[in-house]
Amino acid sequence: MKLEQEKGFKITFVNTPLNIKKLGQNLPTNTTIRLLEVPFDTAKHGLPPNSDSTETLSLPLMLRLIEASPSLLTIFRTLISRLACAGDSPACVVSDMFFA
Numbered sequence: 001m002k003l004e005q006e007k008g009f010k011i012t013f014v015n016t017p018l019n020i021k022k023l024g025q026n027l028p029t030n031t032t033i034r035l036l037e038v039p040f041d042t043a044k045h046g047l048p049p050n051s052d053s054t055e056t057l058s059l060p061l062m063l064r065l066i067e068a069s070p071s072l073l074t075i076f077r078t079l080i081s082r083l084a085c086a087g088d089s090p091a092c093v094v095s096d097m098f099f100a
Contacts (some may be wrong), residue, residue, distance in 0.1 A: 010088065014079060016040045016052035016072075038075050045071070 012034040013023055020035045027033055040052045045068035047061060054062050083090060 012036055014038055018050055018053045038072055
């Protein structure tokens with residue numbers, strides 16, 4: 001939050017819908033941090049609804065989510081390209097294992 005307020009950096013979190021919802025609940029109301037969702041069809045990967053976060057998954061489902069994570073790469077790259085085309089090119093991308 002200090003980077004956002006003191007240095008004028010634009011911060012954008014990109015994640016699956018469930019994680020974005022949780023992040024949004026923890027941000028102050030006056031933040032300029034953007035939250036962008038990457039669509040993820042859990043059913044397409046044999047996962048139950050609302051299972052796009054490892055937080056509540058059993059080990060077998062967590063492994064299935066990890067195996068499905070490469071499907072997020074194309075939409076993530078598209079999103080970064082759109083930001084760049086809009087003149088909002090990221091200076092840095094910090095990723096977890098799902099977007100690595």
